[in-house]
Amino acid sequence: MTSHRTLRRSLTTAAIAALTLSGFLSSATAQPDGVDDRPNIVLILADDLDATTTPVWAAMPRTAQLIRDRGMEFRDSFAPLPICCASRASLLTGEYGHNTGVLTNSGEVGGFETFRANGNEQHTIATYLQDAGYRTGMAGKYLNGLEDDPGHLPPGWDDWNAGVDNFLYTGYNYTLNENGAMVKYGVAPADYETDVIRDKSAEFITAAAASGEPFFWYAASTAPHFPIPPAPRHLTQTVPTAAPRSPNYQEADVSDKPSWLVDTASVRYATIAATNDPDYTNRLGALKALDDMVAGIVDTLARTGELDNTYLLFTSDNGYSLGAHRLTQKMAPYEESLRVPLAIAGPGISAGATDAMALTIDLAPTILSWAGLPVPEAMDGRSLVRPLAGDGTGWRTDFTAEYGGPGADGRNGIAQEQVPGRTPPMYAIDMPSWSAVRTERYLYVRWYERERPLGEREYELYDLDSDPYQLTNLIKTPDGRAEHAATVAALDARLAALHACTGTSCR
Known part of the structure; x- marks a missing residue:
């Protein structure tokens, strides 16, 4: 099937670009015969999918074939705010957490309510694109805390299908706010959440293609976030699998x-021994349906004639520890939590891979660049258009990362992601706040950022060249601190600068 836009094209893209650059046409109106030929954008977001331990592309072979192998893989892609709400807030706005004000899942520095109260909903990918004439839509997980205001309809979205309770994590028995109507899903195979998002993706793309409008679609399944199981059709294909035993x-x-990990090391060890392998098995099984969803989206784009004019992004909100350093979940400043898969395919992108350091905050400016829109000065991220073209000249060599902690009562962090009746002990899964700077060589972490005065905080330094698994904290001892004093001073100054940055000064 050929889209209306494909049938009516009469002016080449190169000619339009030339007219636009000459000032004869604006990027938003440079379309021949009233046809809007701007590219479509589809963002597919996994939940808690790490790029360090999980064999992402082997577990999702069609996603590898349809997106990674057709486009560019970013081998050094990071989530600077490695917990769901904070990361998604940064993804939507292109801003670090110290500028959105969202550093965790709830409380004064986290959650949907903080995101809204700080005015972030007025300047998201969706609002910018909708204002520019794009048809926008989403299905799946929005921001933690939306369950407290389930009827909310954020600005910028033409088609809204957001989960409004934590049963979304189970794959069944959840409720979606579908453009203001609360729709309850049950336990039938057809209710499996990732498949529902796949079907809603097909409906939106088909309708948008028929309208002739460029579109932005955001598909946000909770797979493979605990405790979502494999889809029914994949249960017999999912066999018990031990998680990889990295060093x-x-x-x-x-x-x-840091002392919080030393003090809880035994119970964390026991928790991982009891839960990690079953969790990993479920994760691999849930990725099969996510792979199906990606294939379904690409198939719909092909059937509607829109595939060649669509940018496809596949990534995750944050990574996942999978037993590294005796940790479950994410939130940590270590590689397993920070590193996420990122592959991008679309018009003009050649197949390949890059070591350019990509961040979650880069996705919004990249998407606006594709749409022909200026990147707002308030955005902290950088458009990935240059690295996508193979040009890494002058690219970043470091970034800041942070986490707001679980709060004084232990309820502001990972507890906000628990399914009712399944909440494990908080001491086994959460951790204090921290801030960090990650360079090409070093990771420097400052712990208890919000809990203790500066003189009582704890510190870590890792040389990633010689210690990629972050086994030896170089500044734990007095001798180590003395030996690396100059490095720590430089990194501490850089951390201070990045924490004060806004907009262009962050780039």
Whole structure:
């Protein structure tokens, strides 16, 4: 099937670009015969999918074939705010957490209510694109805390299908706010959440293609976030599988780690021994349906004639520890939490891979660039258009990362992601606040950022060239601190500068 836009094209893209650059046409109106030929954009977001331990592309072979192999893989892609709400807030706005004000899932520095109260909903990918004439839509997970205001309809979205309770994580028995109507899904195979999002993706893309409008679609399944199971059709294909045992798995000696980890090391070890392999098995099974969803989206784009004019992005909101350093979940400043898969395919992007350091905050400016829109000065991220073309000249070599912690009562962090009746002990899964700077060589972390005065905080330094699994904290001892004093001073200054940055000064 050929789209209306494909049938009516009479002016080449190159000619339009030339007229636009000459000032004869604006980027928003440079279309021949009233046809809007701007590219479509489809963003597919996994939930808690790491790029360090999980074999993402082997587990999702069609996603690898349809997006990674057709486009550019970013091998150094990071989520600077490695917990769901904070990361998604940064994805939507293109801003670091210290500028959105969202550093965790709830409380004064986290959650949907903080995101809204700080005015972030007025300047998201969706609002910019809708104002520019794009048809916008989403299905799946929005921001933690939306369950407290389930009827809310954020600005910028023409088609809104957001989960409004934590049963979304189970794949069944959840409720979606579908453009203001609360729709309850049950336990039938057809209710499986990732498949519902796949079907809603097909409906939106088909309708948008028929309208002739360029579109932006955001598909946000909770797979493979605990405790979503495999889809029914994949249950027999999902066999018990042990999580990979990397060198930092159940790290034997954590005496050089911050005190919160030292104090809880035994219970964390026991928790991982009991839960990690079943969790990993479920994750691999849930990725099969996510792979199906990606294939379904690409198939719909092809059937409607829109595939060649659509940018496809596949990534995750944050990583996942999978037993590294005796940790479950995410939130940590370590590689397993920070590193996420990122592959982008679309018009003009050649197949390949790059080591350019990409961040979650880069997605919004990249999407606006594709739409022909200026990148707002308030955005902290950089458009990935240059690295996508193979040009890494002058690209970033560091970034800041942070986490707001679980709050004084332990309820502001990972507890906000728990399904009712399944909440594990908080001490086993959450951790204090921190801030960090990650360079090409070093990770420097400052712990208890919100809990303690500066003089009582704890610190870590890792040389990633010689210690990629972050087993040896170089500044745990007095001798280590003395030996690396100059490096720490430089990194501490850089951390201070990045924490004060806004907009263009962050780039």
